[in-house]
Amino acid sequence: MNFGEIFLGILTAMGGFVEIGELTFSLNAGTHFGYQLLWITALGTVGIMVYCEMAGRIAAVRQRPVFTLIRERDGFSAGLATLVAANLVNLLTCTAEIGGVAMLWQLLSGWPYRPLLLLALLFFLATVWLLKFEWIERVFGLGGLMMIVFIAAWWKLGPDWSAVGAGFVPRWPQTEGKRDTLLYFYYAVALLSSIMLPYETYFYASGGIEDKWTPKDIGMNRMVVVVGFALGSALSVALVGAGVEFFAPRHVDPQLPGTAALSTAHAYGRLGLYLALLGMFFAFAGAAIETALSGAYNLAQFAGWPWGKEKRPRDAGRFALSWIVVFIGGTLIALTGVDPVQVVEYSIVFSVVVLPFSYFPVLMVANDRRIMGKHANGPIAKALGWFYLVLITLAALAAIPLFFATHGGQG
Amino acid sequence: MSAPVLRVPPLSLMDRRTERRRACRQGAAVLAAAAIGVGAVGMGSHSRAGPDELKIPIAEARSQAAELYWLASAPAGVLPPRFVRTQQAQLRKNMERTRKALDDLRPVDALQALPAQAKPHLEALGGETDAAALRAHRQALAALEQGLKR
Numbered sequence: 326m327n328f329g330e331i332f333l334g335i336l337t338a339m340g341g342f343v344e345i346g347e348l349t350f351s352l353n354a355g356t357h358f359g360y361q362l363l364w365i366t367a368l369g370t371v372g373i374m375v376y377c378e379m380a381g382r383i384a385a386v387r388q389r390p391v392f393t394l395i396r397e398r399d400g401f402s403a404g405l406a407t408l409v410a411a412n413l414v415n416l417l418t419c420t421a422e423i424g425g426v427a428m429l430w431q432l433l434s435g436w437p438y439r440p441l442l443l444l445a446l447l448f449f450l451a452t453v454w455l456l457k458f459e460w461i462e463r464v465f466g467l468g469g470l471m472m473i474v475f476i477a478a479w480w481k482l483g484p485d486w487s488a489v490g491a492g493f494v495p496r497w498p499q500t501e502g503k504r505d506t507l508l509y510f511y512y513a514v515a516l517l518s519s520i521m522l523p524y525e526t527y528f529y530a531s532g533g534i535e536d537k538w539t540p541k542d543i544g545m546n547r548m549v550v551v552v553g554f555a556l557g558s559a560l561s562v563a564l565v566g567a568g569v570e571f572f573a574p575r576h577v578d579p580q581l582p583g584t585a586a587l588s589t590a591h592a593y594g595r596l597g598l599y600l601a602l603l604g605m606f607f608a609f610a611g612a613a614i615e616t617a618l619s620g621a622y623n624l625a626q627f628a629g630w631p632w633g634k635e636k637r638p639r640d641a642g643r644f645a646l647s648w649i650v651v652f653i654g655g656t657l658i659a660l661t662g663v664d665p666v667q668v669v670e671y672s673i674v675f676s677v678v679v680l681p682f683s684y685f686p687v688l689m690v691a692n693d694r695r696i697m698g699k700h701a702n703g704p705i706a707k708a709l710g711w712f713y714l715v716l717i718t719l720a721a722l723a724a725i726p727l728f729f730a731t732h733g734g735q736g
Numbered sequence: 737m738s739a740p741v742l743r744v745p746p747l748s749l750m751d752r753r754t755e756r757r758r759a760c761r762q763g764a765a766v767l768a769a770a771a772i773g774v775g776a777v778g779m780g781s782h783s784r785a786g787p788d789e790l791k792i793p794i795a796e797a798r799s800q801a802a803e804l805y806w807l808a809s810a811p812a813g814v815l816p817p818r819f820v821r822t823q824q825a826q827l828r829k830n831m832e833r834t835r836k837a838l839d840d841l842r843p844v845d846a847l848q849a850l851p852a853q854a855k856p857h858l859e860a861l862g863g864e865t866d867a868a869a870l871r872a873h874r875q876a877l878a879a880l881e882q883g884l885k886r
Binding site: 406409413428431432433434435501502504575576577578580581583584587590591594595598664732735736 | 765767770788789791792795796798799802803806807810813814815816818819821822823826827830833874878885
């Protein structure tokens with residue numbers, strides 16, 4: 326693995342970090358609570374680094390993807406419940422991303438929404454069918470880098486750097502009452518979940534196996550995860566910043582992808598607007614593909630079917646059929662007229678419940694010297710793994726009560 | 737390195753009839769749990785609406801008015817007309833949802849008059865393009881929202 330490939334991997338990880346749910350939650354976290362939730366962004370970023378690194382390492386050393394581990398370690402019953410829940414979340418997230426793509430195309434073309442949804446379905450089916458795995462990663466990851474315009478726009482808005490710095494320090498929230506405090510914790514859980522979305526780990530580990538990683542790739546895996554996700558989280562911070570500096574003073578709570586692009590249009594005119602719209606297109610489309618493939622990976626790995634994007638469909642027919650079904654299912658749900666942003670808000674909150682079941686087997690295998698040999702977790706990885714497992718378990722327990730107490734995060 | 741210690745070999749378990757039956761049962765249980773959750777949300781929506789419930793659609797309407805105002809007052813040339821038209825159309829779709837959500841609420845007695853105060857602003861927003869008028873609607877909705885804060 327040469328430097329160029331590592332650099333490309335980092336850029337891809339950065340460009341693929343944000344999707345429609347994270348965009349909405351980050352902007353609204355800034356609008357409602359200023360920079361107070363930045364520490365959650367940092368916490369979630371380290372968490373996804375820890376677990377993607379472990380899952381990638383297991384893929385490199387033992388060629389075991391996450392859902393095979395889940396079935397082997399959690400057992401059939403718990404594994405199956407995790408599979409159903411994880412794939413429901415995948416389907417909902419895929420629905421939201423397809424809807425988001427159609428909305429962005431509508432803003433660029435002025436065409437009606439529903440025909441664009443069908444066009445998006447054809448686009449996704451053709452893309453996944455025709456492009457090789459590494460090109461899917463590169464095209465959508467690198468295209469997503471256009472979202473850097475959000476960082477530039479935030480910078481130009483002149484953020485209060487002392488408030489930004491203070492936001493990274495965990496503290497009890499300064500809110501306007503009990504309901505606002507509950508809403509703060511709801512946002513904290515949702516933001517954590519949107520950064521640590523389980524499909525990212527499933528997809529990352531499966532991708533490592535698709536790319537035929539070996540123990541020699543462990544260093545590259547660590548570098549890509551740490552540097553790529555750290556840079557990706559800078560995008561999330563900039564989105565929180567756009568919420569604080571641009572939308573809050575204008576009394577706007579962003580609920581549409583086009584609304585998010587107004588902050589970049591304000592800073593850089595039409596160029597800023599188009600960069601933001603295109604960046605969001607690549608980011609949402611990349612997430613739609615990842616969730617559809619992730620749904621197929623999960624099912625095939627759990628059931629023991631042959632799987633792999635690089636395999637010919639005739640050799641992995643049930644796998645290919647699975648991702649096609651996820652795309653078609655997502656499009657059909659979007660065609661009913663549901664609001665994609667609302668769909669992703671639900672899917673993100675419910676995905677936190679899946680997190681402990683997905684990450685526990687990863688941690689157990691990565692800790693196990695009999696399986697991982699000298700590549701097993703060291704004391705730091707072990708401590709971080711257990712810390713995050715406890716954290717996401719607490720978040721999973723709090724997610725549903727907070728969801729109801731805050732009327733689905735609306736107040 | 738010794739052989740991996742894994743409890744279950746990667747077999748095609750779903751092909752076995754008993755396992756398939758068990759899979760169906762457990763899948764149904766997860767779906768039932770999800771349905772109960774959705775049902776609970778539905779039942780919650782039929783109870784009388786207090787200030788917290790009323791604040792939600794009014795805050796949405798305030799945000800929609802604020803964005804329409806920003807679109808109307810943006811300097812010429814910054815935003816392509818097609819983008820503005822489509823964004824306004826997407827916002828109108830959301831405003832329709834907000835209006836429906838407001839209609840579906842059954843406020844407690846003390847707040848009976850509030851939806852009637854908010855609705856004219858929401859209805860006017862749909863076709864309004866004048867920046868000053870949009871600003872006035874946004875301020876009126878913000879005042880209603882403020883009045884509901886506890």
